[in-house]
Amino acid sequence: MTFEYAPAPESRSIVDIRSSYGLFINGSFVDGGDEPLKSVNPATEEILADVAVAGPADVDAAVGAARRAFESGWGGLPGRERAKYLFRIARIVQERSRELAVLESIDNGKPIRESRDVDIPLVAAHFFYYAGWADKLRHAGFGSDPRPLGVAGQVIPWNFPLLMLAWKIAPALACGNTVVLKPAETTPLTALLFAEICQQAELPPGVVNIITGAGETGRLLVEHPDVDKVAFTGSTEVGRAIARSVAGTRKSVTLELGGKAANIVFDDAPVDQAVEGIVNGIFFNQGHVCCAGSRLLVQESIAEELLDALKRRMARLRVGDPLDKNTDIGAINSSAQLARIRELTDAGADEGAERWSPPCELPDRGFWFAPTIFTGVSQAHRIAREEIFGPVLSVLTFRTPDEAVEKANNTPYGLSAGVWTEKGSRILSIADKLRAGVVWANTFNKFDPASPFGGYKESGYGREGGRHGLEAYLVH
Numbered sequence: 001m002t003f004e005y006a007p008a009p010e011s012r013s014i015v016d017i018r019s020s021y022g023l024f025i026n027g028s029f030v031d032g033g034d035e036p037l038k039s040v041n042p043a044t045e046e047i048l049a050d051v052a053v054a055g056p057a058d059v060d061a062a063v064g065a066a067r068r069a070f071e072s073g074w075g076g077l078p079g080r081e082r083a084k085y086l087f088r089i090a091r092i093v094q095e096r097s098r099e100l101a102v103l104e105s106i107d108n109g110k111p112i113r114e115s116r117d118v119d120i121p122l123v124a125a126h127f128f129y130y131a132g133w134a135d136k137l138r139h140a141g142f143g144s145d146p147r148p149l150g151v152a153g154q155v156i157p158w159n160f161p162l163l164m165l166a167w168k169i170a171p172a173l174a175c176g177n178t179v180v181l182k183p184a185e186t187t188p189l190t191a192l193l194f195a196e197i198c199q200q201a202e203l204p205p206g207v208v209n210i211i212t213g214a215g216e217t218g219r220l221l222v223e224h225p226d227v228d229k230v231a232f233t234g235s236t237e238v239g240r241a242i243a244r245s246v247a248g249t250r251k252s253v254t255l256e257l258g259g260k261a262a263n264i265v266f267d268d269a270p271v272d273q274a275v276e277g278i279v280n281g282i283f284f285n286q287g288h289v290c291c292a293g294s295r296l297l298v299q300e301s302i303a304e305e306l307l308d309a310l311k312r313r314m315a316r317l318r319v320g321d322p323l324d325k326n327t328d329i330g331a332i333n334s335s336a337q338l339a340r341i342r343e344l345t346d347a348g349a350d351e352g353a354e355r356w357s358p359p360c361e362l363p364d365r366g367f368w369f370a371p372t373i374f375t376g377v378s379q380a381h382r383i384a385r386e387e388i389f390g391p392v393l394s395v396l397t398f399r400t401p402d403e404a405v406e407k408a409n410n411t412p413y414g415l416s417a418g419v420w421t422e423k424g425s426r427i428l429s430i431a432d433k434l435r436a437g438v439v440w441a442n443t444f445n446k447f448d449p450a451s452p453f454g455g456y457k458e459s460g461y462g463r464e465g466g467r468h469g470l471e472a473y474l475v476h
Helices: 056-069 079-095 097-108 112-133 161-174 188-198 215-222 236-246 273-288 300-313 335-352 402-411 426-433
Strands: 024-025 026-028 034-040 047-053 151-155 179-183 208-210 231-232 252-256 262-265 294-300 354-356 371-376 392-400 416-420 439-440
Touching: 024 151, 026 161, 026 416, 034 079, 034 179, 034 215, 047 188, 056 151, 056 179, 056 208, 056 215, 079 112, 079 161, 079 188, 079 392, 097 161, 097 188, 112 161, 151 161, 151 215, 151 392, 161 179, 161 188, 161 231, 179 215, 188 262, 188 371, 215 236, 231 236, 262 273, 273 392, 294 300, 294 402, 300 371, 300 392, 335 354, 335 371, 335 392, 392 402, 402 416, 402 426
Parallel strands: 151 179, 151 231, 179 208, 231 252, 262 294, 262 416, 294 392, 371 392, 416 439
Antiparallel strands: 024 026, 024 208, 034 047, 354 371
16 A cells, blocks of 8 residues: 655745845945855755855954954953853744754755755754853863864855754853854855844853855965864865865864764665665665765675665655655755765766666756665775766675675765664674774764764764864864
8 A cells, every 4th residue: 555645835924034134244234345146946946045145355344353352352251151141042942943944945955844854953952052161161071271272264064964964053152252253155045043042142242243245254264373273074175175275274173074974784784774764874864964874785695685774765765845744765965065066966877877766767957966886896986086066876785794894984974874784782893893983883864963073084083963063173
């Protein structure tokens, strides 16, 4: 029997999207100096708003506002007083969670179930968590007199716009720093709504500044001489450029970059549970996840059984309107990213891998890509080496645990991995050998504010989240 799902759309009426947005500098919205960008709904290609672009003078004004706020009080404010603002922000995020979730799905393209049930709750949780640390920094293990660095310049990506903002801003403020943050040019709207939340929380002017624009705006911020700390999440290519630009300066840097995670399934793993983990690992957020399990390593003896189960599960995934509560896979974030996904999947087919997607009716307008798996993949194929950042899974097989580890580590990245087995001893043994910053056991894509996150090799350096996430924002 087949059940048809009736549409269950979330209402857009809860969100008031303005026709244009300015820059948030020193507690107020101001006009930008350059030609504005247009924010586009990736599910419909509808233009949502004109968004100001910060030029050199705007970046200088934002950094100057952050410096004045730091030196005039925020940097020396007792931790318990800073915590009050963080708690207040966390509560307002909870109160406005539906509004934030709907706006995130409209601007980003991710399903409302994910923005509502994952992203926004984690945003509030991060502010609650770091509010608790604000008056306990002496006990964090980073010296007896930890002090803030000063002004933090933060650049975040488009895949988790508001969550990445929380990862950056919450620990920075808890430690006593002030912030200038640049969201991605394709997803600026929830960051600008967060600016309104800062006003609502009566955060002192200049403590948080949000400037919008494209790559040039980010470069101006990162290279500004009065920025003490740079935090970047995004592509490895841009991360390399940032590392070069700050080399030899006094700036502290953390980089959270790309990944090509291996999801390793052994022959004793519960197949149905593993299949759910595989689906969550690669199709969550359309595969727009730096730690996505984009390489499936399955033991040869169960490969056929597992792939049959995986294809049955993929056939039930629903692709469509991000605001429909039944949708599993939403829209690709931009036309540029869709072109990148198509380029790499075409290369996979040209190199001899076998491509499969379930029957899938895609909408006529917007940026869409059907969930796809490739079998017959070798380690030399581009789809096994390069980060696709889309709903595309490359399947490889192995015979022994040593072969699994060797293939999993055969990548320039080192952000995450997954291990599926019933043997606890095998989990510990394999995890110890994997060169990855995060290893999930019998699950995937689980996050908690108290748990540090970060990678090795070309996946960057430094940690965000947990007690470890404080270190990057402290002089100690």
